[in-house]
Amino acid sequence: MTLSDKLRLESPTSARSLTEDQIRRAPKVLLHDHLDGGLRAATIIELAAAIGYRDLPTTEPVALADWFRDAADSGSLERYLETFAHTCAVMQSAEALFRIAAECAEDLAADGVVYAEVRYAPEQHQAGGLTLDQVVEAVNAGFREGERRVAAAGRRIRVGTLLCAMRHADRAVEIAELAVAHRDRGVAGFDIAGGEIGNPAGRHAEAFDYLRSQGARVTVHAGEAVGAESIREAVLRCGAHRIGHGVRITDDITIDADGRVTLGRLASYVRDQRIALEVCPTSNLQTGAAVGYPEHPVDLLRRLGFRVCLNTDNRLVSGTTMTEEFQHLRDAFGYGAAELEEFTVHAAKAAFLPFDERTALINEVVLPGYAHLRARELGRVPVREGDAAAAA
Ligand SMILES: O=c1[nH]cnc2c1ncn2[C@H]1C[C@H](O)[C@@H](CO)O1
Numbered sequence: 001m002t003l004s005d006k007l008r009l010e011s012p013t014s015a016r017s018l019t020e021d022q023i024r025r026a027p028k029v030l031l032h033d034h035l036d037g038g039l040r041a042a043t044i045i046e047l048a049a050a051i052g053y054r055d056l057p058t059t060e061p062v063a064l065a066d067w068f069r070d071a072a073d074s075g076s077l078e079r080y081l082e083t084f085a086h087t088c089a090v091m092q093s094a095e096a097l098f099r100i101a102a103e104c105a106e107d108l109a110a111d112g113v114v115y116a117e118v119r120y121a122p123e124q125h126q127a128g129g130l131t132l133d134q135v136v137e138a139v140n141a142g143f144r145e146g147e148r149r150v151a152a153a154g155r156r157i158r159v160g161t162l163l164c165a166m167r168h169a170d171r172a173v174e175i176a177e178l179a180v181a182h183r184d185r186g187v188a189g190f191d192i193a194g195g196e197i198g199n200p201a202g203r204h205a206e207a208f209d210y211l212r213s214q215g216a217r218v219t220v221h222a223g224e225a226v227g228a229e230s231i232r233e234a235v236l237r238c239g240a241h242r243i244g245h246g247v248r249i250t251d252d253i254t255i256d257a258d259g260r261v262t263l264g265r266l267a268s269y270v271r272d273q274r275i276a277l278e279v280c281p282t283s284n285l286q287t288g289a290a291v292g293y294p295e296h297p298v299d300l301l302r303r304l305g306f307r308v309c310l311n312t313d314n315r316l317v318s319g320t321t322m323t324e325e326f327q328h329l330r331d332a333f334g335y336g337a338a339e340l341e342e343f344t345v346h347a348a349k350a351a352f353l354p355f356d357e358r359t360a361l362i363n364e365v366v367l368p369g370y371a372h373l374r375a376r377e378l379g380r381v382p383v384r385e386g387d388a389a390a391a392a
């Protein structure tokens with residue numbers, strides 16, 4: 001019996017199931033999405049042809065997208081990460097980075113995302129001779145272009161970036177300095193990614209100490225392939241304000257036969273300090289961090305009051321979108337507008353934005369969008385063809 005099975009709490013209050021279209025139109029906030037995990041398959045193929053990269057498994061877009069999802073569906077984070085060799089191969093010039101970032105903003109806006117923090121590892125984009133600053137500038141310029149295109153099409157999106165260091169590499173101090181140097185100029189914070197097993201984040205303590213001394217915002221991938229110990233290190237040693245995935249915090253939660261829940265000290269700390277868990281269900285199924293949507297700990301953690309938000313991780317590699325992630329949870333747990341709104345407000349509260357901007361995002365965009373959606377869900381507002389009010 002899983003933790004979720006044992007915990008008997010009230011079920012979601014939704015009056016009826018949200019449609020895919022309603023979920024897509026609802027304003028969503030995405031905090032965990034990798035730039036190099038979310039390219040359009042057709043763009044990879046075009047860029048590969050232009051630079052003479054011949055190692056793609058196929059040059060047909062639908063087949064390539066399928067290949068990524070299947071290859072990543074391995075049950076192992078390490079094998080999941082191997083697929084990124086093909087995306088990073090075509091992300092080695094300023095022009096390619098600009099295009100990929102602009103398209104990312106357009107794709108997220110089409111999925112109803114109004115605010116996103118998109119991450120990537122600048123050190124993985126230097127094979128063509130770019131400096132770290134040039135990489136960051138090209139990506140930022142691409143996102144500004146994407147935001148302009150989205151606005152010109154009558155929608156809205158704002159995108160910040162998170163700069164990743166890689167756990168297995170030794171450039172974390174450089175990347176931390178880069179994130180601080182570009183802070184408030186398109187870069188919202190710092191992350192550490194890559195294989196978790198055998199690569200403890202604490203090995204990069206110097207970088208985290210520097211980030212703390214600068215008051216920089218930090219998220220850490222942890223509790224994905226390794227358990228609570230990795231989350232403890234991320235939070236208490238590295239000073240993480242959010243945790244990427246973090247689902248293995250359940251190692252520190254016990255539920256007895258009567259359904260009584262006890263949080264260990266680490267789980268209590270994470271919940272009490274409102275450290276957001278950037279949960280990515282589909283990615284977790286692929287890497288073996290969870291066995292199925294109904295068994296995924298996201299529902300348990302939400303019910304226990306953790307600051308949980310919902311994310312894509314890698315839209316191409318995991319073959320997903322924000323809309324699809326919400327649909328999976330709707331189908332597994334009966335979630336409706338109330339739960340969709342809760343995840344979105346949690347994400348907005350945990351965003352690495354200044355306080356006044358977070359407040360404006362919640363009060364002016366998120367809450368009005370969900371008030372409309374809830375009214376519709378209760379059948380109080382007639383559904384009109386082409387009505388985009390919920391996405392405004
Ligand atoms: O889920 C993940 N866990 C750890 N590392 C990841 C995950 N998804 C992507 N990455 C890695 C692969 C990318 O090349 C890198 C930077 O975006 O981050």
Ligand SMILES: [Zn+2]
Pocket residue numbers: 032034193221244313
């Ligand atoms: Zn990730």
